[in-house]
Amino acid sequence: MVSSFKKVLESGKFVVTSEIAPPKGTNLDRMKHHIELLRDKVDALNVTDHQSSVMRFPSLGGAILVKEMGGEPILQMTCRDRNRLALQADLLCAASRGVNNVLCLTGDSVILGDHKEAKAVFDLDSSQLLAAIRRLEKGKDLGGNDLDGGVSFCAGAIVTPEANPIEPQLIKFEKKVEAGAEFIQTQAVYDLDGFKKFMEYARNFDVKILAGIILLTSAAMARFMNKNVAGVNVPQALIDEMAGAPKGKAIQKGIEIAGRMISRIRNERMCDGVHIMAIGKEELVPEIMTAAGLI
Amino acid sequence: MIRSITQQKPQEELDQLLNGLSRVFIVGCGTCVTLTCTGGRTEVDAMQRLLAARGKLITGSIVLPVACDNMTGEALQASRLMIGQAEAILVMTCAFGVQTVARQIKKIVIPALDTLFIGKETGPGQYDEVCTQCGSCIIGETGGICPVTSCHKGLVNGPCGGTNNGKCEIDQGKDCAWTMIYNRLKELNKLDAMRRLQRPRNHQGEPMPGKFRIKEAASLSPSATV
Ligand code: SF4
Ligand code: SF4
Numbered sequence: 001m002v003s004s005f006k007k008v009l010e011s012g013k014f015v016v017t018s019e020i021a022p023p024k025g026t027n028l029d030r031m032k033h034h035i036e037l038l039r040d041k042v043d044a045l046n047v048t049d050h051q052s053s054v055m056r057f058p059s060l061g062g063a064i065l066v067k068e069m070g071g072e073p074i075l076q077m078t079c080r081d082r083n084r085l086a087l088q089a090d091l092l093c094a095a096s097r098g099v100n101n102v103l104c105l106t107g108d109s110v111i112l113g114d115h116k117e118a119k120a121v122f123d124l125d126s127s128q129l130l131a132a133i134r135r136l137e138k139g140k141d142l143g144g145n146d147l148d149g150g151v152s153f154c155a156g157a158i159v160t161p162e163a164n165p166i167e168p169q170l171i172k173f174e175k176k177v178e179a180g181a182e183f184i185q186t187q188a189v190y191d192l193d194g195f196k197k198f199m200e201y202a203r204n205f206d207v208k209i210l211a212g213i214i215l216l217t218s219a220a221m222a223r224f225m226n227k228n229v230a231g232v233n234v235p236q237a238l239i240d241e242m243a244g245a246p247k248g249k250a251i252q253k254g255i256e257i258a259g260r261m262i263s264r265i266r267n268e269r270m271c272d273g274v275h276i277m278a279i280g281k282e283e284l285v286p287e288i289m290t291a292a293g294l295i
Numbered sequence: 296m297i298r299s300i301t302q303q304k305p306q307e308e309l310d311q312l313l314n315g316l317s318r319v320f321i322v323g324c325g326t327c328v329t330l331t332c333t334g335g336r337t338e339v340d341a342m343q344r345l346l347a348a349r350g351k352l353i354t355g356s357i358v359l360p361v362a363c364d365n366m367t368g369e370a371l372q373a374s375r376l377m378i379g380q381a382e383a384i385l386v387m388t389c390a391f392g393v394q395t396v397a398r399q400i401k402k403i404v405i406p407a408l409d410t411l412f413i414g415k416e417t418g419p420g421q422y423d424e425v426c427t428q429c430g431s432c433i434i435g436e437t438g439g440i441c442p443v444t445s446c447h448k449g450l451v452n453g454p455c456g457g458t459n460n461g462k463c464e465i466d467q468g469k470d471c472a473w474t475m476i477y478n479r480l481k482e483l484n485k486l487d488a489m490r491r492l493q494r495p496r497n498h499q500g501e502p503m504p505g506k507f508r509i510k511e512a513a514s515l516s517p518s519a520t521v
Contacts, residue, residue, distance in 0.1 A: 080448075084495060106455040109447055109465045122448045125455075128495050142495065160456050168477040168489075172453035175492050187456065230459035 003100035005044040005072050006154035009183055009208045014266050015273025016294060017074065017185065017210060018285050019046035020066075022057035031062060032069065034282040039071030041286055041295055044101060046185075046275070049076040053113025060090050063099045074156070075099050078107025083123035084132065084142050091136060095151035103156045103185065104129040104176075127172070130155055130179035156183035158212075160231030161198035162191070169231075170201065177207045185275040188214035188225070190234045192264060199271050209271040213262060215278040215288060216254035219243035255284060259291020266292070297415055298327040299363075299389035300422045301334065301408040310349070312405045313385070318352045320374070320381035321407075322396055324362035324388035331422065333408055334387030342387060342407065354380040362392025368399040378402065430500025436488045438479035443496070445472035451493040 008015055020034045038045055047062035059076050066073035075094050077087065091102070104127075110120040124132060132142055133155045139147050157176040163169035173184070184202075189195040189211050202209050214232075216222050219242040222234040238257060245253035262274050278284050289295045304312075313319065321339050328334030336358045343353045355377030359370050371378065378384065383403040386393040390410040397404040414422035427444045433451060434441050443449045447465050454473035457464025461474040480486050501507075 106448060106450065108457060111465050120448065122450065123498065124495050125448075125450045125452050127452045127492060131492065132495075158456060163454075163456075163458065164460050165474060165477070167481075168454045168458070168473050171477070171486070171489050174490065175452055178492055230457050230464060 002152070003072070003154045005074065005101045006182070008043045009154065009272070013043075013273075014294075015208070015210055016042045016276065016289065017044045017046060017273070018042045018276045018278070018282070019048055019074075019076075020062065020282055021048045021051055021279075022059065022062040024054070024056050026057065028057070028065065031057075031065065035066050035069050035071055037283060038285055039066065039069060041289060042276075043273075044072040044074045046074045046076055046103060049078045049105070049107070050081065050113070051108075053080065053108045053110050053115070055113070055115055060094060060099070063094065064097045067098050072101070073099050074101040074103050076103045076105060077129065078105045079122050079124045079126065079129055080107030080110065080120055083121050087124060087129060088132060088136065088141055091133065091151060091153070092147075095153070096149075100152060101154045101156070102133060103158070104133070104181070105158060126157055127175045127179040130157060130176055130181055134180040154182055155180055156185060157181040158187065159184050159202075160187040161189055161195055162187070162233050163231040173202075174205065177205045181207055183208040183210060183272075185210045186212040187231045188212045188229075188277065190232075190238055190261070192261060192270070194233075195265075196268075196270055202271075208273070210273040210275040211265055211271050213258050213274050213276045213288075215251075215258050215276075215281060215284060216242055217281065218250045218254075251281075251284070255287050255291050258288045259293070262288070262292035262294065266294075297413055298330060298422060299391060300331060300411045300414040300424075301328055301389045302411055303333055303338075303387075304407060304409055309405075309407060313346070313351065313383070316383045316403075316405075317350070318354050318380055318382045319346060320354045320378050320384050321346075321356035322362065322371075322384055322386045322388060322392070323356070323358040324392050325358055325360045326362070328388050328392075328408065329358075330416075334389075339387055342385070346385075354378070359388070359392070362386075362388040363395050365395075367392075367395045371396065371399055428505070429496075429498075430505070431497045433493070433496070436491070436493070437476045438483060438485065438488075440472060440476045440479055442472050442476060445470075445475065447472075449496075451496060453489065 018038055045066050047059045049059035050056055063073035063075040106126045110118045133153050136151050159173045160169055184207055219239050222239045222242055225232045226234050242253055276285055323334045323339035339356050339358055357374050359367055383405055385405050385407050386396050387407040393404055393406045412424040415425050417423045424444055426441055429443050442451050447463050458471040461471055463469040463471045480489050
């Protein structure tokens with residue numbers, strides 16, 4: 001069964017994805033609210049997997065919920081917490097519940113999260129997980145055994161276009177494509193001229209690229225990301241623009257900037273779409289899309 | 296030369312381990328822990344003073360030349376009277392030494408140190424973990440730098456997304472293994488090796504606990520086979 005997200009990717013339409021985070025606990029109200037708010041506006045919704053190594057309700061449970069509520073989920077899977085048996089098992093479960101899009105990630109270090117003494121797994125890495133998916137689709141598990149009942153996934157991965165140094169990152173990107181990535185969601189990009197250069201390179205590969213857009217909420221947040229988030233580089237001009245926003249209007253300014261960037265990416269056909277991350281402020285995604293002229 | 300790298304346990308933990316034990320014999324080692332200043336004569340003496348101040352009776356101490364050596368049994372014999380008076384042996388060596396001592400003496404042994412890794416001296420007073428003896432060596436493809444050990448996540452197909460300016464996402468003081476491997480392979484004009492998609496690793500090359508037997512062991516001298 002071809003996932004409906006895959007059809008959208010192949011349609012040539014400007015693709016828009018966003019993401020939601022499962023709760024810490026069993027109260028699903030907020031996540032359900034975000035699903036309701038976004039399911040008909042975006043082409044697919046990522047469900048994050050213990051983001052930043054913080055233990056939460058599982059991404060698989062969240063993705064099943066998106067599906068049940070009529071949305072199109074992208075199941076994020078990191079290699080941090082599960083070995084190859086558990087990863088394959090969860091892929092089988094996902095497939096059986098109609099969750100047919102997967103984003104393969106290595107995963108952050110356990111040390112950065114809220115269970116700092118936990119054992120990290122990393123039995124597979126993101127490219128090997130992609131290869132595992134392609135193998136399951138051929139009816140075999142990683143042990144070489146036959147599967148009873150098949151799977152079919154639209155599989156993706158991530159890239160950091162502004163990583164420093166960039167070459168090792170690009171080699172990894174190429175391996176992910178070789179291993180079977182059909183789409184790539186990028187780390188947040190802010191310098192679109194720099195992103196264009198990355199796209200000149202990425203266009204050589206048979207893979208759809210969705211530019212990562214993270215909502216800026218304040219000048220301080222932009223500076224914080226520059227300092228602390230690998231491969232994120234908010235240009236000074238944007239920081240100044242955020243700092244110049246009238247008091248209490250910084251978020252409005254952030255929405256305006258995100259909207260402006262998305263419409264430029266779209267108008268100049270820089271890449272195949274965008275992935276909007278409004279970490280903790282998911283209810284603002286429709287406003288960003290409106291500012292971008294998408295809805 | 297490779298060294299067993301150790302660090303003293305937090306005092307609280309030591310106090311807890313020694314709780315209720317009033318007579319203690321202390322063992323140090325003249326090799327790795329002397330180099331790392333964690334269990335040589337100086338540290339053993341300091342521990343002796345510290346425990347005495349906490350009301351313990353130190354029945355004696357010894358700094359073995361090489362605690363993990365098979366000669367340790369004989370070396371301890373020389374101190375058997377002092378050891379006999381002790382309720383427990385506090386061992387300020389790496390865990391190899393602690394286990395060697397434990398096999399020789401019918402007393403509770405208490406490690407005073409945490410054994411961190413088997414490391415290589417990479418500069419004066421500087422030790423780094425460069426191999427974790429994984430059982431299926433892959434550094435023929437990575438320019439002789441081990442990603443299994445030097446990469447915090449043990450990744451074999453290139454860097455994760457957390458790498459930043461050549462440093463690892465967990466510590467700006469640690470080099471990103473994949474930046475180092477990339478630089479090395481580039482220098483050697485062998486970047487193709489990095490482009491090859493590596494299969495999932497064999498984590499059971501030698502299932503734990505590792506065990507190795509030379510087939511002709513019977514013909515070897517007894518001291519080498521103990
Ligand atoms: S791959 Fe690394 S850990 Fe394994 S044996 Fe080789 S150097 Fe040691
Ligand atoms: S930053 Fe480099 S060394 Fe650290 S986990 Fe990622 S790839 Fe490995």
